[in-house]
Amino acid sequence: xxxxxxxxxxxxxxxRFFATxxxxxxxxxxxxxxxxxxxxxxxxxxxxxxxxxxxxxxxDEQGIRHSKTESKLADCEGLLKKIWPLLxxxxxxxxxxxxxxxxxxxFISLLHLRHPKRLEDTERxxxxxxxxxxxxxxxxxxxxxxTEIEHKGVVVPFNVSDWHKYRRASPxxxxxxxxxxxxxxxxxxxxxxxxxxxxxxxSDQPVFITTDAPVTMLNPHRERFGFASPGTLVSFPxxxxxxxxxxxxxxxxxxQYYPLAETGPGIPNMLAWRNSERFMISSRHPDAVCxxxxxxxxxxx
Numbered sequence: 001x002x003x004x005x006x007x008x009x010x011x012x013x014x015x016r017f018f019a020t021x022x023x024x025x026x027x028x029x030x031x032x033x034x035x036x037x038x039x040x041x042x043x044x045x046x047x048x049x050x051x052x053x054x055x056x057x058x059x060d061e062q063g064i065r066h067s068k069t070e071s072k073l074a075d076c077e078g079l080l081k082k083i084w085p086l087l088x089x090x091x092x093x094x095x096x097x098x099x100x101x102x103x104x105x106x107f108i109s110l111l112h113l114r115h116p117k118r119l120e121d122t123e124r125x126x127x128x129x130x131x132x133x134x135x136x137x138x139x140x141x142x143x144x145x146x147t148e149i150e151h152k153g154v155v156v157p158f159n160v161s162d163w164h165k166y167r168r169a170s171p172x173x174x175x176x177x178x179x180x181x182x183x184x185x186x187x188x189x190x191x192x193x194x195x196x197x198x199x200x201x202x203s204d205q206p207v208f209i210t211t212d213a214p215v216t217m218l219n220p221h222r223e224r225f226g227f228a229s230p231g232t233l234v235s236f237p238x239x240x241x242x243x244x245x246x247x248x249x250x251x252x253x254x255x256q257y258y259p260l261a262e263t264g265p266g267i268p269n270m271l272a273w274r275n276s277e278r279f280m281i282s283s284r285h286p287d288a289v290c291x292x293x294x295x296x297x298x299x300x301x
Contacts, residue, residue: 003066010214014084015031015210017239017240032280034290036277052116055116069179079103091257094199102194126174143160197247197250197252200244201242207260210237211272213277218234235271263299264292266294269292
């Protein structure tokens, strides 16, 4: 495939469903964005949203960029693009249709793992590891004088033969680690999502937003938690009329479609907005969205 310079971490086909109604079918589909930092709402082309230069294509030792991971992501998007109109507006059987559920679980897994925040996490972890092990005594080769480490009560060998290479990792090397983690963890995370109870909150009107980090995790019982932590709720906007909910309430029926509560979209949009890294994405003007969020916050206070 031709390697695109601007690589989206939120796919364009998905963003198109959150474009304004009058541009959604146009080549230059546009959506509203509102930054958490500053400034007024902006109406912009979806091709400019949630993209970064060569995000999944670091240079190899010869300075060449490859399209392997970008191609894999495009293949997954191509599969979901075919069925998304139904997911976005119909009542798909998310309990009995195992193949659709698997495809959607993988797509959501990739959306989380491919986010630039995971690249920042990789940079931070690399920095913490190098600073930590640099504080240890060194052997005759300048490597940390360690032969084994203990993790969660398990003692494992610690190989320091590549320590200097790891310690001197360049920004391109860090990006390789990030890309590798996408490929290594996608199936595992999708499996965790498959174990949850799935349901959908729907609205007759297009009221839901999405964000630059559309996969939201919430756990009211834990301060530190992950996807596999008991009680973790995962939500993901399928479209302005559908929000997928994945939880551990297996005492309740799975695959249900629940109408939006009379309180309106303020609470689900508030959760999405809080979880965003930088901005919301909406088919409606963000002023109306923010007014609903503030009203929901006041009601809950």
